[in-house]
Amino acid sequence: MSYKLINNQDNLESLLELLLLQKELSIDTETTGLDPYYSKVRLLQIGFDEQFFVIDCFCFENLDILKPIFNSPDILKILHNAKFDIKMLKINYGIEFQNIFDTMLASQIISAGVNETHNLKDVVYRYLGIELDKTEQKSDWSKELSVSQISYAIKDVEVLIPLKNKLKEFLVENKLVRVAVLEFNCCLSVSDMEINGCFLDKNKWLDIIEKVEKKHSKLSDEIQKELSKNSNQLSLFNDFLEINLNSNQQLLESLNNMGINLDDTAERTLSLNKNKHEIIEKILEYRSLQKSLSSYGKNILEHINKKTGRIHASFNQIGAGTGRFSCFNPNLQQIPANEEYRSSFMAEKGNKLITADYSQIELRILAEISGDKEFIRAFESGEDLHKITASNMFSIPLENVTKEMRSQAKSINFGLVYGRGASSLAEQIGTSVEEAKKLIEKYFEIYEGVKIWLDNAGKLAIKTSQSRTLSNRLKKYIFDSNNRKEIASIDRQGKNSPIQGTSADITKQALFLINKEFKNTKTKLINTVHDEIILESPLEFAENSAKILEQKMIEAGRIYLKKVPIVVDVHISDFWSK
DNA sequence: TAGAATCGCCAC
DNA sequence: AAACGTGGCGATTCTA
Numbered sequence: 163m164s165y166k167l168i169n170n171q172d173n174l175e176s177l178l179e180l181l182l183l184q185k186e187l188s189i190d191t192e193t194t195g196l197d198p199y200y201s202k203v204r205l206l207q208i209g210f211d212e213q214f215f216v217i218d219c220f221c222f223e224n225l226d227i228l229k230p231i232f233n234s235p236d237i238l239k240i241l242h243n244a245k246f247d248i249k250m251l252k253i254n255y256g257i258e259f260q261n262i263f264d265t266m267l268a269s270q271i272i273s274a275g276v277n278e279t280h281n282l283k284d285v286v287y288r289y290l291g292i293e294l295d296k297t298e299q300k301s302d303w304s305k306e307l308s309v310s311q312i313s314y315a316i317k318d319v320e321v322l323i324p325l326k327n328k329l330k331e332f333l334v335e336n337k338l339v340r341v342a343v344l345e346f347n348c349c350l351s352v353s354d355m356e357i358n359g360c361f362l363d364k365n366k367w368l369d370i371i372e373k374v375e376k377k378h379s380k381l382s383d384e385i386q387k388e389l390s391k392n393s394n395q396l397s398l399f400n401d402f403l404e405i406n407l408n409s410n411q412q413l414l415e416s417l418n419n420m421g422i423n424l425d426d427t428a429e430r431t432l433s434l435n436k437n438k439h440e441i442i443e444k445i446l447e448y449r450s451l452q453k454s455l456s457s458y459g460k461n462i463l464e465h466i467n468k469k470t471g472r473i474h475a476s477f478n479q480i481g482a483g484t485g486r487f488s489c490f491n492p493n494l495q496q497i498p499a500n501e502e503y504r505s506s507f508m509a510e511k512g513n514k515l516i517t518a519d520y521s522q523i524e525l526r527i528l529a530e531i532s533g534d535k536e537f538i539r540a541f542e543s544g545e546d547l548h549k550i551t552a553s554n555m556f557s558i559p560l561e562n563v564t565k566e567m568r569s570q571a572k573s574i575n576f577g578l579v580y581g582r583g584a585s586s587l588a589e590q591i592g593t594s595v596e597e598a599k600k601l602i603e604k605y606f607e608i609y610e611g612v613k614i615w616l617d618n619a620g621k622l623a624i625k626t627s628q629s630r631t632l633s634n635r636l637k638k639y640i641f642d643s644n645n646r647k648e649i650a651s652i653d654r655q656g657k658n659s660p661i662q663g664t665s666a667d668i669t670k671q672a673l674f675l676i677n678k679e680f681k682n683t684k685t686k687l688i689n690t691v692h693d694e695i696i697l698e699s700p701l702e703f704a705e706n707s708a709k710i711l712e713q714k715m716i717e718a719g720r721i722y723l724k725k726v727p728i729v730v731d732v733h734i735s736d737f738w739s740k
Numbered sequence: 741t742a743g744a745a746t747c748g749c750c751a752c
Numbered sequence: 753a754a755a756c757g758t759g760g761c762g763a764t765t766c767t768a
Contacts, residue, residue, distance in 0.1 A: 410747065493759085654756070662758060
């Protein structure tokens with residue numbers, strides 16, 4: 163294998179001359195670790211036309227002369243899991259990227275929700291049938307380089323160009339080029355979002371946790387006492403028997419012992435049996451506190467980066483099969499939605515947080531794709547959707563809609579996108595199943611087009627084993643066509659995926675537009691939660707940034723929704739708020 | 741006994 | 753048997 167090692171300024175300048183002539187480059191890095199704030203880039207590998215260059219970054223103070231290459235809209239940069247290299251190169255060298263092809267994202271797009279691994283080794287084997295040896299990947303890249311290390315480093319960039327070509331064929335064949343470009347563009351935003359991170363006020367957070375801990379232990383005592391008092395099982399030690407409240411097995415047994423016979427201890431079951439004993443309410447409250455303490459609690463503080471003082475969560479750009487993000491270390495998408503918790507996520511001194519979310523985006527998408535005249539009209543009116551739905555359903559003027567009617571209409575509206583049935587609706591709104599059925603029928607008389615679309619979407623998913631969003635994002639379904647339960651599930655997924663996935667399309671489009679708009683400013687993208695985008699902006703720019711954010715989110719929505727108005731709610735605050 | 745599986749619950 | 757879509761995560765329980 164022939165390659166050129168670049169280890170002095172002369173070499174680097176000659177390389178630049180060559181790179182400027184290229185249309186496509188494959189790029190990879192080898193680093194001393196995984197955390198971009200604590201790791202150094204050892205090697206930067208660049209390949210094109212069977213030519214490979216290995217830059218020993220330890221020989222250079224900066225890589226400024228290469229910046230125009232990475233930032234060039236005319237040179238395509240091919241990477242696998244581009245976010246990793248982009249973050250490393252940006253933090254270490256201030257290198258900005260534009261125009262990328264991420265073979266990992268491409269592989270995920272083609273897999274279309276089917277469980278497959280997307281590390282380079284597996285993807286290369288799947289698409290090219292080549293076995294890559296990755297044993298050097300975790301070797302020590304901070305010392306003198308071995309021949310084996312260099313040849314490994316080159317192998318990775320060598321394989322990227324044929325891999326990209328193969329993946330591109332698949333993308334074209336499956337009409338996935340549009341969504342791929344969307345994801346590649348969005349990857350740049352996600353990289354910045356992870357670099358920026360968000361600020362969590364440690365003391366404020368600890369105060370909350372302390373309060374919760376007190377409530378938690380008090381409640382725990384009360385429940386334990388109650389359980390042992392009523393237990394007809396005597397302790398051998400004549401002491402009261404403590405059970406592990408977090409063990410649902412033990413809890414169920416204890417409840418049965420005191421005459422509360424339940425099938426399980428699921429929240430649903432407990433809620434339905436609240437009237438049997440006051441302890442049940444307490445158990446539910448205990449559970450909620452337990453969840454807060456274990457899932458968030460002090461654990462989240464361990465994610466504060468010592469260098470930046472901020473939390474840099476990891477976003478999986480195509481984390482869900484529908485195209486939604488997922489998030490971990492920590493999961494910022496499941497922070498309790500109450501102000502107590504969220505207000506600890508703050509803007510740093512001199513800054514404001516700007517929180518913007520799409521108003522009822524999924525229902526607007528449903529209106530768009532179903533084309534239902536009445537549903538669209540409801541949004542065009544600008545009135546409260548649930549109220550206007552109730553008014554339509556019960557054939558009464560808006561002002562006569564009662565709270566109960568509105569709440570019933572609201573439950574149906576939200577249940578729609580999940581393929582919810584009558585029995586589950588009945589449970590929520592506290593009516594008989596028969597009544598719930600009638601309400602749904604009435605609903606679909608008003609919004610007939612919605613019913614037709616939902617029915618078809620479910621059937622189509624089962625018939626074709628796939629569904630699409632408005633960006634043409636694909637979701638494939640694998641199921642046993644003899645299994646009724648599975649078919650019912652695919653039916654619901656077929657209804658939900660195009661909606662949930664289009665929402666993801668829109669948010670990703672917005673993330674791209676926003677990041678582009680705020681490039682080289684002090685306004686930073688710091689978080690996103692499905693239909694919500696959060697920026698941190700210096701005080702003096704906050705008003706203006708908020709306006710731009712709103713505009714760009716609407717612009718992104720407009721690309722997909724042509725018939726239905728889009729509304730974005732924006733708030734400027736010192737902390738994360740609704 | 742470590743890792744897998746399951747339950748339960750937080751978000752949208 | 754269940755009947756509501758998408759995730760991550762922690763504690764308990766199961767399993768090899």
